[in-house]
Amino acid sequence: MSMVHVYGAQLGAIGPPMPATETATQPKPKRETWLDLLPPGAPRPPLEELMTREELLEELQRRGVDVTETALVAWEKRGFAPRAIRSRRASTSVALYPEFAIPALVQLRTLHEQGYTLKKIAPLVRMWADNSILWTDPWQSHQAAIRGPLVNFAQAVASRLGEDVASIRVILQREDGSPLHVHELPAAE
Secondary structure, three states: OOOOOOOOOOOOOOOOOOOOOOOOOOOOOOOOEHHHHOOOOOOOOOHHHOEEHHHHHHHHHHOOOOOOHHHHHHHHHHOOOOEOEEEEEOOEEEEEEOOOHHHHHHHHHHHHHOOOOHHHHHHHHHHHHHOOOOOOOOHHHHHHHHHHHHHHHHHHHHHHHOOOOOEEEEEEEOOOOOEEEEEEEEOOO
16 A cells, blocks of 8 residues: 655644745835936925826827827836826815826837837836936027928928828938937927
8 A cells, every 4th residue: 555645734744844935025116207317416396386197187288199098007007108297276186297197208209109119218228217308398599590491491391282281290211210219399489
């Protein structure tokens, strides 16, 4: 007759004890917010100056960028965009965003619509912040000089096609075709 060995964690189980499992929990990684992208030493905007999620989405819509609340929250949860800053206003929990989130989200949506994966775009959001592109838009100093020729060119092309121009999008690309920077300016002043 052969003997049956039963291994288990219960008291009185036959056989050697089961190895202990690791029960220590790893600390959760810190969730990055938009304010975490500020360069070292940059002043943090006061909470009163931050816009709510609703205000952010309205501004994106005003700029012709269709981002739903569901999409924005999903981007944040999956790490494609930094999380909102959580605070309370009038005893209600609100999601807040700094002004510099707008151009980053415009570029994120633009590149996603052009077929780039969110996985490829996510590091660019941080790169734009790291390179201070979002704090001082490099186009600000050069926009006046290039705006006239760009508008003239766009209007000439549109006229030939019998269309009106609402805005002009400039995409700077690397040699491999990946986007380096996307900038959109209105065609009319």
